[in-house]
Amino acid sequence: MRWLFLKDLRILRRSPLLVALLVLYPIVIAVLIGFALSRGPDKPEVAFYNGLAGQSAVVELGGDRIDLAKQGQRLFDAIDPVTVGSRREAIQKVRDGDVLGALIIPSDLATNIQSSLEPGTVEVYFNAEDPAKRQYVENTIKAQVQTANGALTKRVAKEALQLLDLISRGGNYSFLGQDFDVLGLERAETILKRARAELPSGSAERAELDRVIAFGKLARENLSFSDDVLAVVGEPIHVKAIALNGSTTSLSSFAVALAVAVSLMFITLLLAAGTLALEREENAFSRLVRGLVSETGLLVEKGVLAAGCAVLVCLLMMAGLSLFVELDWGRFPLWLAALALGALAFAALGLAIGGLTRDVRAASLLAFMLCLPLAFLALVQSGAVAPTLYDLIRAVSAAFPFRPALDALDAGLNDTGDLGGPLLHLAVLTLAFGALGRLALRRFA
Amino acid sequence: METATVTLAARDLGKRYGDRAALRGVSLSARPGELVAVIGPNGAGKTTLLSILAGIQQPDEGEISVAPKAIGWVPQQAALYGKLTVRENLSLFARLERCPDTRATVERMLDLTDLRDRADDQVGALSGGNRQRVNIAIGLLAEPDVLLLDEPSAALDPRQRARLWEFILRLAGEGTAVIYATHNIQEADRYASQLIVLADGELLLSGPPGELEREVGTTGLDFEEAFVEFLHRRGH
Numbered sequence: 001m002r003w004l005f006l007k008d009l010r011i012l013r014r015s016p017l018l019v020a021l022l023v024l025y026p027i028v029i030a031v032l033i034g035f036a037l038s039r040g041p042d043k044p045e046v047a048f049y050n051g052l053a054g055q056s057a058v059v060e061l062g063g064d065r066i067d068l069a070k071q072g073q074r075l076f077d078a079i080d081p082v083t084v085g086s087r088r089e090a091i092q093k094v095r096d097g098d099v100l101g102a103l104i105i106p107s108d109l110a111t112n113i114q115s116s117l118e119p120g121t122v123e124v125y126f127n128a129e130d131p132a133k134r135q136y137v138e139n140t141i142k143a144q145v146q147t148a149n150g151a152l153t154k155r156v157a158k159e160a161l162q163l164l165d166l167i168s169r170g171g172n173y174s175f176l177g178q179d180f181d182v183l184g185l186e187r188a189e190t191i192l193k194r195a196r197a198e199l200p201s202g203s204a205e206r207a208e209l210d211r212v213i214a215f216g217k218l219a220r221e222n223l224s225f226s227d228d229v230l231a232v233v234g235e236p237i238h239v240k241a242i243a244l245n246g247s248t249t250s251l252s253s254f255a256v257a258l259a260v261a262v263s264l265m266f267i268t269l270l271l272a273a274g275t276l277a278l279e280r281e282e283n284a285f286s287r288l289v290r291g292l293v294s295e296t297g298l299l300v301e302k303g304v305l306a307a308g309c310a311v312l313v314c315l316l317m318m319a320g321l322s323l324f325v326e327l328d329w330g331r332f333p334l335w336l337a338a339l340a341l342g343a344l345a346f347a348a349l350g351l352a353i354g355g356l357t358r359d360v361r362a363a364s365l366l367a368f369m370l371c372l373p374l375a376f377l378a379l380v381q382s383g384a385v386a387p388t389l390y391d392l393i394r395a396v397s398a399a400f401p402f403r404p405a406l407d408a409l410d411a412g413l414n415d416t417g418d419l420g421g422p423l424l425h426l427a428v429l430t431l432a433f434g435a436l437g438r439l440a441l442r443r444f445a
Numbered sequence: 446m447e448t449a450t451v452t453l454a455a456r457d458l459g460k461r462y463g464d465r466a467a468l469r470g471v472s473l474s475a476r477p478g479e480l481v482a483v484i485g486p487n488g489a490g491k492t493t494l495l496s497i498l499a500g501i502q503q504p505d506e507g508e509i510s511v512a513p514k515a516i517g518w519v520p521q522q523a524a525l526y527g528k529l530t531v532r533e534n535l536s537l538f539a540r541l542e543r544c545p546d547t548r549a550t551v552e553r554m555l556d557l558t559d560l561r562d563r564a565d566d567q568v569g570a571l572s573g574g575n576r577q578r579v580n581i582a583i584g585l586l587a588e589p590d591v592l593l594l595d596e597p598s599a600a601l602d603p604r605q606r607a608r609l610w611e612f613i614l615r616l617a618g619e620g621t622a623v624i625y626a627t628h629n630i631q632e633a634d635r636y637a638s639q640l641i642v643l644a645d646g647e648l649l650l651s652g653p654p655g656e657l658e659r660e661v662g663t664t665g666l667d668f669e670e671a672f673v674e675f676l677h678r679r680g681h
Binding site: 290 | 496518522523524525527528533537538541567583
C-alpha cells in the first residue's frame with residue numbers, strides 16, 4: 001500500500017497547479033468566511049446637521065442638568081458623521097449618494113425637551129438604493145435614538161414626579177423666574193377639615209365638604225404610587241440577558257474553527273474523490289485489484305492520503321492564524337483529534353463520491369458542489385427558519401461530516417464543551433460513508 | 446484435452462449480467478507458446494471471457510480447470526499513470542507484483558519494449574503504440590505463463606501495429622501462451638495458431654484458422670469474408 005501512497009504523492013507533486021488550487025482556494029474561502037463573521041460592517045457615513053451648534057444644549061430636568069451634545073456623542077460611536085452646515089445640505093448629500101443617511105438635530109430640540117410639553121424631534125433621511133445598507137443605517141440610528149430617548153424619559157419622569165409631589169404636599173415652585181407657593185392636597189385637606197369643624201353638624205355644607213376632603217385624601221394616596229408607575233414608564237422593559245444553549249466562544253475563535261472546518265472539507269473531499277476516480281480513469285483499477293491490492297486496501301490508502309494531506313494543510317493554516325488570533329496550544333492534542341476524525345469522515349464521503357462518479361471531473365464537481373451547501377446548512381441558526389425546516393436542516397447536517405467536524409474543532413480549540421460526542425458522530429459517519437464507498441466500487445468493474 | 450501440456454484450460458464458462466447471458470458454456474485451452482485469437486462481433490463476450498480468465502470477474506458457471514502460476518493481463522485501454530514516467534510505472538507495478546529484484550525486472554522490461562531511451566519520459570507524453578508496449582510490459586512483470594491481451598492493436602497505426610506484433614511473437618517464441626481478443630480479423634488469421642469464435646456469448650468455433658474456411662467451404666473468399674459468411678450461416 002505504501003507504494004500506492006508514494007505514487008499518489010508523486011502524481012500530486014507533478015500537478016502543482018491542481019495542488020495550489022486545492023490548497024489556496026479553500027484557505028481563501030475559509031479566511032473570507034472567518035473575516036466576514038468576525039468583523040462587523042463598517043460604520044455607515046451619515047450627514048449630520050446640528051442645529052444646536054453655538055447655543056446651549058443643556059436642559060434641566062428633574063433637577064439634573066443634561067448635556068444633549070454628550071447624549072448625541074454616543075450616536076457617533078455607531079455612525080461615521082459627515083458634519084454639514086445646513087439641513088438642506090444634509091438632505092442633498094443623501095440624494096447625491098455621498099452618504100447613506102442624514103441626521104438633523106433641529107435648533108428647538110433643547111427648548112422642546114426642556115418645556116416637557118412637546119417632544120423633541122430629530123429628522124432622519126435614508127438612502128434607499130441598497131436595502132441592506134438602508135436597513136443597517138435605519139436600525140443603527142433608531143437604536144441610538146431610542147437609547148437617548150430612554151435616558152431622557154427617566155429624567156422627564158423624575159421631573160414629573162417632583163411636580164406630582166408638589167401637588168400632593170405643596171411647596172415652592174419656580175417658573176420663568178417667578179416663585180409660586182403651591183398649596184398642595186395635604187395642606188388643602190387640613191384647611192378643609194378646619195372649615196368643616198366650624199359648620200353645624202348635619203348641615204348640607206358639611207356633607208359637601210366631607211366629599212371634597214375624601215376626594216383630596218384619595219388623590220393624595222394614589223399619587224403616592226406614582227413613584228413606581230413612573231419608574232416603569234422610564235424603563236418599561238428591562239433586559240436581563242442569560243445565555244442558555246451554545247457556547248461562550250468568541251466570534252474570532254469560532255471563525256478559526258469554521259475556517260479550518262471549511263478547508264478540511266474542501267481539501268479532503270476533493271482529494272479523496274479525485275484520487276479514487278483517477279484509478280478508474282487511468283484504467284489502473286482493474287489491474288490493481290487483480291490481487292495486487294484489495295479494494296478495501298485501495299480505499300484506505302486514498303482515505304489516509306487525503307486525510308493526511310488535509311490535516312497537514314490545516315495545521316499549517318492554524319499556525320498561521322495563531323499569529324492573529326489567540327489559540328490555546330495546550331489543547332493541541334484535542335485539535336489534532338478533531339482534525340483527524342473530521343478529515344477521515346470527509347475522506348470517507350469523498351471516496352463514496354469518487355466511487356459513485358467514476359470520473360475525476362465529475363467527482364471533483366460533485367465534491368465541490370456539496371461543500372458550500374453543507375457548510376451553509378450547518379450554519380443555519382435556530383429561529384432563522386421555520387421550526388420544521390430547521391429540524392430538517394439539522395437532520396441533513398447530521399448526515400454529513402461538516403457540522404460534527406465544526407463542533408469537534410470548536411470544542412477542541414475553544415473548550416466549548418463535549419468533544420467526545422462530535423468525535424463519535426464523525427467515527428460513525430466515517431464507517432457509513434466508507435461502506436458506501438466500498439459498495440460504489442462495484443461500479444468500477 | 447491433453448492437460449499435461451496445457452498451460453490454461455477453462456470449461457463451460459458462463460456469465461450473466463442481469464437477464465442477459467454474456468457467456469454461455471465456453472471452453473478453451475492454451476499451450477505454451479501458443480497464440481489464441483478470440484474473435485467475434487461487438488457484444489460477443491470477448492472481453493468478458495478474458496476478464497474471467499484474468500480473474501477480474503468470477504464466472505457464474507463453469508471453472509478454470511487448469512490455472513497457470515501467473516497470468517499477465519493487458520486491458521484494452523492502457524492501464525498506466527500518465528503523470529509517472531515509463532520507469533516509474535514499471536517500478537510501481539513490479540513492487541506491487543512483489544518481483545524479487547525490482548530494478549533488474551524494470552531494466553529487463555525496458556530492453557524488451559525497446560523503450561530505454563524513453564524510460565524517463567512521462568507516459569502521458571508517449572505515442573499510443575509506445576503506451577501499449579508499456580501496458581504489455583506491465584502485464585509481463587510477473588513473468589506469466591499466459592498473457593491475456595484485450596484488443597492490443599486497437600487505435601494503433603500500421604507501423605506501430607507491426608512493431609507490436611513483432612514484440613508479441615517474440616514473447617510467444619519464448620514460451621508464453623498469448624490469448625488475445627481482436628476485431629482485426631486479419632491479425633487473427635495471420636498470427637493465431639488457434640481461433641475462438643464467439644457470438645452472443647456462445648462458442649461457435651474453436652480450432653486453427655483454416656477450420657473456419659473449411660466450415661464455410663466457399664472458395665474465392667478472403668479470411669474476413671469467410672468469417673462474415675460463417676457468422677451469417679450460424680444466424681448472427
